[in-house]
Amino acid sequence: MSLQKSTSFLFALFLISVASTKVLHLALHLGAIPLAAFFLYLPTFFIPDVALLIITRLLLRRERGVGSLVGLLLGSFISCVTFIAASCQIGFFTRTGADIQWSAARTVAKDKDGVAVLLSESSSVLVPAVIILALAWFSHAWVYEVSGNILRTLAGLWRATYNRDPGPIQSKERSDGIDVEHSLEDGYSDSDETIVWSEGDSMFGRGKVEEPPTGLAGRIRTSWRRAVKNIPQWMVLPFCAIVLVVLLLTRPAKPYNHISTTLPLPFLTLINFSFEPFNSCGQTERVVENMWPLPELIREAHWKPAHDHFKGWAPGGMSPLIKDYRERVPEWLPLPIPAGFYRWNSTEPAEDTLSVLDTPNGTTADANGTTLACAPILTRQADYNPVDDPLRITNLDLEPLEPLRAALRDRTATIKHVVMIQMESMREELFPLQQGSLWHKMILESHPEQDRDEINRRLSKLTPNSERITGKAGGFTNSTGHPITRDQETPSWFNSTDEGFGGLNVVGAFTGSSVSTKSVVGSHCGIWPMAVDGLEESESQVYQPCLPHLFDMLSNKKINDSKSDQSEMRNRPWDHMYFQAVTDDYDRQDVMNEKMGFRDVVARKTLQKDVKNNPGMMELNYFGYAEPYLIPHMEKFIDRALANDTRMFLSHFTSTTHHPWRTPGDWQTVRYMGKSHGISHYDFNQYLNAVAYHDAWLGQMMQLIEDKGIANETLVIFVGDHGQAFLEDTSVTGTLDNAHVSNFRVPITFRHPHLPRVQYEANATSISILPTILDLLASTGSLNEEDGRAAADLINDYEGQSLIRPYKTHEGGRRAWNFGVVNLGGSVLTVTSADAPWRLVLPVEEKNSIEYQMSDLRLDPLEVDPIKGWDMVHLILDARKKYGQDAATWADEAEKVARWWMLERKRLWKYQSSK
Structure with missing residues (x-):
């Protein structure tokens, strides 16, 4: 060329x-x-x-x-x-x-x-x-x-402006000797062609002189050109x-x-052009000095005294209860201090207790005496203190739910083992799919009327195991109203649970983040993630003990206690392992797994070693393999626990329901979606097939637990890490910077064959999972006396409420707030509260060009018609017009609390940004 x-x-x-x-x-x-x-x-x-x-x-x-x-x-x-x-x-x-x-x-x-x-x-x-x-x-x-x-035209205008040329916009001889055209074009002639009627110096091309146009349009054009020429x-x-x-x-x-x-x-x-740390001393001070924005709600009149295992509630920094909690060392805590319990370590080095507020201009010195620009947020005051948490609402003072009381009182639901299954991109509406739901109607409406009985037959086989797990029947019928019976070959498991039993299913739950790795931290550790891009939490220590830490702590007490009866189940130590068939290298997940206390992990790297003995193993997508390849490793872990008579915590993260929603080649895909509404529904149909495969995998896992003879003493928790938005929901698909509610509604189920069925309606989040597990272990008599006291004490240290007790939506004028960090983390945040139907979406940084958004999920459950605004002032005005004064007041509070919450997370995680 x-x-x-x-x-x-x-x-x-x-x-x-x-x-x-x-x-x-x-x-x-x-x-x-x-x-x-x-x-x-x-x-x-x-x-x-x-x-x-x-x-x-x-x-x-x-x-x-x-x-x-x-x-x-x-x-x-x-x-x-x-x-x-x-x-x-x-x-x-x-x-x-x-x-x-x-x-x-x-x-x-x-x-x-x-x-x-x-x-x-x-x-x-x-x-x-x-x-x-x-x-x-x-x-x-x-x-x-x-x-x-x-x-050339612009250059001529510039020259005319510079010379104050009074002439009109028309052809002029170049008398100044400056060849502007030649400086722009090499090889083009500099003939003096008219700007208006020729194509030479005009913007319309080059060539011969045009004839003046005729007719009405021509006369109008001519008049316009003459006006411009003058x-x-x-x-x-x-x-x-x-x-x-x-x-x-x-x-x-x-x-x-x-x-x-x-x-x-x-x-x-x-390209990162930063030459110095983003987090200045001012940024650090902003985190440390962050003040609760609704002080009237935490006045002394609202404080609560300590009693039993409750440490009291008196936020604001003036109560001796705060100091008492900070200085206490629990009697149940073994020595040396186990991993995850670092905040109770009274032997912290002195330099780790510095605060930016303790030193002039926010400077401090390291161990070598070198002056640092900013003091790190490593003061012991930065540790989580439930007494000083203005957001904390506890329901531990309430009796368990009435349907559960008999089983808890009679100790008929023994929990020896705990299994947690975190389900990738699993939407609550599809766990399970039910006839008459909004999504069922949408799927049916994509097909002609005459095909809908056949589609209902297909949909009846979509999530049969999820129906058994949650206790929510699909309820599929044909056009005559008769129930649709499933084929014998429908994947399932031999479910020995009696009618009316199976555990607690949460209806209306939200995830704490649409970032999978952040969501996993919330469900395993009972803590909120930070509103920052990526898994920056892996660079710090988790600010609460996670489930592996808790089980290790209880095990250490058993190992060091030679007097306990080791043959009794409650005196046996715990073992734990984490399983996923895909990579754990993405965004430092492997680092975070270690920070959460997992020593043994089976992931993609482990399965790649299995290929030598199984050449037929094929990766399913860019992240790794299909879940069934984990079965031999799960069996080995369960067999080890049974052989050693240890208690078991098995954590598993599923992956098939992640984009691109591929299923193994031997899995028979089904056409669930039609072709109406002007779109192909390809992605959503792929997702539905992945959901069907995932449901079959859950049945396979439950059957494994049955086959190993441990189903009657195993608590299985199912939780979605986040949802997944499609074109059928909204114009913006996926989770990236997408705050749509379909990315945040998730299932949460606590399954045990000897717990009565309960459909528990609450706007809760996955941070309630850990305290609920502790509450169940203690309330079912599955811990010995000493461990039971430790569990009862520890529950009071966590932010989430127990889901086996009535959920408190508000207390003393304070709302039970819930937050959702939008993927990738540092751009958008969502806010809901358990006492109201409204939902707020706001930018993490006020300077970001991201719209505020508010919806009423009671009137608009799919957020089809939210109100939007570029600042909170206008959003609140619009909320008052559309939803009323209560909604406007709620929106104002939600935005203020969210701003406080984001900085508070950075304080608790001792976050020092390097960006």
């Missing part, structure tokens, strides 16, 4: 990339602001685009010399980078319906498994890339020439500049600055 064609092609590539993504960017935000404001400020949206196009066009001009060569190389680089970014941005939109967040892409791309996620959708990027290349190839000559003519040239640029400056000065920053962004500028966020 010649230099002439190369430069024109590169510029056309750049222009089409910029133009296509800018149109897409504007279209995505068209409904986010008033239409009048959109068109008023429309010219300002293109200022960076015009500037970049001019710069790139000048860099790609056809001249000789070292300077031109450098410009050509730089312009080529800019064009190629912009082309790649545009292809990615358009491809991301076609798959998710959202605008790409480049900072999030950088976080994902830092991990090799994250790169695999990105590459899995490479076909979505290739299609727009080919289209852009084709458009650039066929239009490059015209685009390059027209852009050159426009630049405008003095020197006034054009100043007038345009003044208009743009006025618009820029009057234009609000949010969201208009974000709307104005153009490629390749956002793409540069992939």
Whole structure:
């Protein structure tokens, strides 16, 4: 390709990339602001685009010399980078319906498994890339020439402005001897062609003189051109500049600055230009000095005294109860202090007790005496203190749920083993799917009326094991109202549970995060994650003991106690192991597993070693294998526990229901979705097939527990890590920066064959799982007397309520708040409360160009019609109009509490950002 064609092609590539993504960017935000404001400020949206196009066009001009060569190389680089970014941005939109967040892409791309996620959708990027290349190839000559003519016109206007030329916008002889055109184009003639009626110096091309048009349209065009010709040239640029400056000065920053962004500028966020730590002393002080925003709710009149295992509640820093808790060392705590219980270690080194507030200007010194810029948040006051937690509401003062009382009193539901199954991307609506639900209706409506009996037959076999686990019947019937019977070959397990028993199923639960790894921390440790990108929690110590820590602590007491009867189940030590068939390297999950106390982990690396003995093993997706390959390892662990007569905690994370929702080749896929509503439903149909496979796997696991003879003494917890949004829910799919409620509704079930069936309705989260397990172990008599006291004491240290007792939605004017960290973590947060139906979505940083959003889940359970605003003031006004004054008050409180909560998490995690 010649230099002439190369430069024109590169510029056309750049222009089409910029133009296509800018149109897409504007279209995505068209409904986010008033239409009048959109068109008023429309010219300002293109200022960076015009500037970049001019710069790139000048860099790609056809001249000789070292300077031109450098410009050509730089312009080529800019064009190629912009082309790649545009292809990615358009491809991301076609798959998710959202605008790409480049900072999030950088976080994902830092991990090799994250790169695999990105590459899995490479076909979505290739299609727009080919289209852009084709458009650039066929239009490059015209685009390059027209852009050159426009630049010559602008140069003429600039020269006229500089010289205060009073002449009109028309052809003039160049009397100043400056050959502007030649500086822009090499090889084009400088003939004096008219700007208005010729194609030479105009922006419409080059060639012969046109004849004046005739007819009404021609006369109107002629009049317009004459009016334009009579405008003095020197006034054009100043007038345009003044208009743009006025618009820029009057234009609000949010969201208009974000709307104005153009490629390749956002793409540069992939490069970290930071030369110093982001977290200044001011940032650290902001975390440490974070004050509760509703002080009237924590006044002394609301304080509660300590009694029994309850340590009291007196937040605010002035109560002696806070100091008492901080200085106490529990009598049940063995020595040396076991892992996970570090906050009770009274022998902490002195430097670990420094606070940023203890030193001048926030500085301190390390062990070598070197002055540090900021003191780390390592003060013992930073540890979690339930007495000083203004959010904490406990229900441990209430009796267990009435249906459970007899079983707990009679000690008929013994728990020797605990199994936790964290289910990837599992939505509550599909655990199980029930006839008459919103999702069942949506699936049926995608099919013609005459096919719906057959579709109901297929759907009746979708989640049979989930029905048995939760006690919620699918209830599928045909068009005549008769129940649909399942085929004998439907995957299931031999369920020996008596009618009316099976445990507690939570209805209305939410996850604490749509980031899988953060969600796992919440369910295993009973703590909230941080609203930061990625699993930064792995860089710190968990601020509460996790389940493996608790079981290890109880085991250490058994090993050190030679007087206990080792033959009695309650005196036996615990063993634990973590299982997943996919990688645990993604985003430092392996590090976090170790921090949570897991010593033995079976993951992708373990299964890869099995390939030597089983050459037929094939990876299912970019993350790893299908779950059944874990069976030999699970059997080995269970057999070890049975042989050693130890108690067992088995934790398993499923994975088939993760994108791209592939199932093994020998699994028979089913067409669940029709072709109505103008979309193919391909992704959702793939997901439904993955859900069916996942349900069969759950049955296989439950059968394994039955076969090993431990079903009657095993508590099995099922919990979704997060949901999964599809086009059938909302215009934006996936979990990345997507706060839609379908990404947060999850199932939580505590299954035991000797616990009565309870459908427990509560706006709870997975942080309640750990205290509920402790409460069940203690209440069922499954712990010896000493361990029971320790468990009863420890439950009072956690933030979550026990789910075997009535859930307190509010207390003393305080609400039971729940929070949801949106994937990747550092952009968006969701807030709900157990006493109200409203849900708030807010940006993590107020400066972020992310809309606030509020919905009423009672009136709009699928968030079809939420209210939106670019600041809380306008959102509260709109909430008052649509939902009433109570909703407006709730929204104001929710935003304030959320801001406090985000900083409080950083304090508790002792977070020091390096960004």
